[in-house]
Amino acid sequence: MxxxxxxxxxxxxxxxxxxxxxxxxxxxxxxxxxTPLLWRLLPLHIELMLVGWLLQFIMGIGFWIFPRFWRSRGNDTPVRWAFWLLNIGVWLAGLSGVFALPAAIFLAGRIFELASGALFVLYAWRRIKPPGTGEWGKKRGERATSGS
Amino acid sequence: MPILTRLFIKTSFIYLIVALLIGAALVARSVLPLPPWLAGLSPVYFHLLMVGWVTQLIFGVAYWMLPKYSQKQPHGFDGVWWASFWLLNAGVLLRMFAEPMRAAHTGALWGWAVAASAVLQWLAGLAFVFNAWLRTKER
Structure with missing residues (x-):
């Protein structure tokens, strides 16, 4: 892994x-x-369980098991950014509900989550591919030819 | 596929069907003369899907697919894995009955049953994370 x-x-x-x-x-x-104050935790509970747990676990497993480009997983920079954006977004959106922070902070959290999802999909799209192909759908032989 | 994985996954399938039945019943209330207490099943419906089905399915697949803990104990601490299975299902089942009963009846008994279901599911999560964390490693 x-x-x-x-x-x-x-x-x-x-x-x-x-x-x-x-x-x-x-x-x-x-x-x-x-104490009724506990109900303030509801948005954070939902955010953590749906995005922080389920979505993040699936992204981590996906990065591990999706087909690779021969031995490489390609340029993983978008996935590294997606990790930080997702976790900052989850806690920002969740905590803004707990502390009744301005709606702009809640929105910022959700935009961070959106950016994270978009970066992950952008990266993972190319790894959903037939066996024996590299980046951009090239076969092993085609790669050697283009390099010569 | 190991027996505990099969148990987790097949149990999750049962919850999926029960959750979808409850989901259909919640909508059917608007067109059929169904008992009013069905409305209290809304949180149960959502949690059967998210905990009974999705989370339990993940627990089962994680037990099967995460890297081995060691050659002697490939799945980690099996007793703790089994505990997470029983705790999770005791908690989800107890909630399925206790939460609507709590809404429909006065008295402390069903309230304590709801509280107990919360503790059971929480312990199941801790047991899962304990084992799965140990197996989140390179190989």
Whole structure:
């Protein structure tokens, strides 16, 4: 498993723990009331579970197991950026709900998430390909020819 | 495919069907004379899909596909994996019944059942992350 996948997956686990903890507190409070302030955690719980956990875990696994260009995963710079954008976006959007921050901050979080998703798709698109092809759909022989 | 993976995945399929049935029943309320307590199933519907199906499916596939923990213990700590399976399903099942009952009845019993379901699912998540984290490595 490549280092970048491990980073995605471990951050997904981190978000899962927090998302589950907030969700468990909310559910506990539904059964045995603790404090109504807990309802403020709902947007953060949703953001962490849907984007911070599920989406991020899938992106990490996708980077690991999608078909490679022979042995290489190509230029992974967009995926490195996507990691930071996703996690800043998740916590920005989630915390803006908890602390009732201005809508612009919530929007910024969602734009970060969008940028992250777009970068990941831009990168991963070329790895959804038939076997035995490299970047831009070139066959192994074509690559050698173009290099000579 | 190991037995625990098959259990996770087949159980997740059952939750998927139950969730879709509840989803259909929630919409059918507008055209059929169904009991009003069905409206209380809305959060149950969503969580059966997200926890009972998607999360459980991921747990099962992770147990199977993540890099080996060691040659002697390829899946990590099996007891903890089994605990995550039972805790998750006890929690989801308990919630499925307790949350609508809590909404429909007064009294503390169903409230405590809802709280217990929260603790069970939380422990299941901790058990999963403990094992899966150890297996998130190069090979």
């Amino acid at each position: 490549p280092q970048l996948s491990r980073r995605y997956i471990q951050m997904a686990f981190f978000n899962l723990i927090w998302g589950l903890t907030f969700g468990a507190l909310l559910l506990y409070h539904k059964g045995v009331p603790l």
